[in-house]
Amino acid sequence: MPHYEQQAKRGPDGKFLPGLKPPKSTGRPRGAIGIKTRAARLAGERLEEMLRRATDVISDELDNGNPTVAQWLVDRVRPPARSDFVQLADKNKLSSIEDILVASERTTTAASQGEISLQQARLLQDVLGRHAQLKGLEELSSLRAEVEEMRRTD
Template sequence: MLGRATEIISDELQDGNLAIAQWLIDRVRPPGRSDYVQLNQDISLDTVEDIVVTSERIAMAVSQGEISLQDSNWLQEALGRHVQLKSIEELSELRAQVEKLQRNRSEQQTLNNSLVPKWGRLRKTDQKD
């Protein structure tokens, strides 16, 4: 099949039908796909800010012709998923910090109340707004 396609493409080129030859070549050859993309600069994906910087580097690499737009789209899509996961991770860490602060505050209030003698504590009816 490939041999026949090569003959037809050759015939079209000899007849001067460059557009048809190009169309046939595009149909016969497998689509361009790279298994990996290597960027010249070291990248870090530890934080959301790092991922944004990496995204900017990818855009620059495309503008300078270092990687294809197709590879850039794939990378940006992967970074988008990664930034979502990192955001969830950062939110979980923040939640843990808030819970720890709330526990410490609660413990501190309990401790402060226990240091005041019973006769010195205000009753709810004695408190003024």
């Protein structure tokens, strides 16, 4: 459509005049599949194929009497186990900054000796760090209250 015809359909404010409609957008046709959807579908199909192959290899190894190899393959295919908690010994009270530092040292030691995974240690250190920040804020609040009390008594 020529430019002068488009201008005639619009008012001075740029909006379409009453009774005139904007041209239809061609856009994406209905039912068209985007590239992300196609890629996700293809990745899903490939994953299913790979898992099917892994299952066949594991079955073959078990049939051949190699349970160790089969277990090794299962460990590689299965997602890593998640451990959502790490239990601290009862003697680890976290009521002061010093207690939190002791727990942090114990966590580092446990990770370095292989008692807990590095991921568990990292997560626990994050929790301990946040807890230490909160304890610090609590102590700061108590110190402010003491200072205010001292000012009032003077």
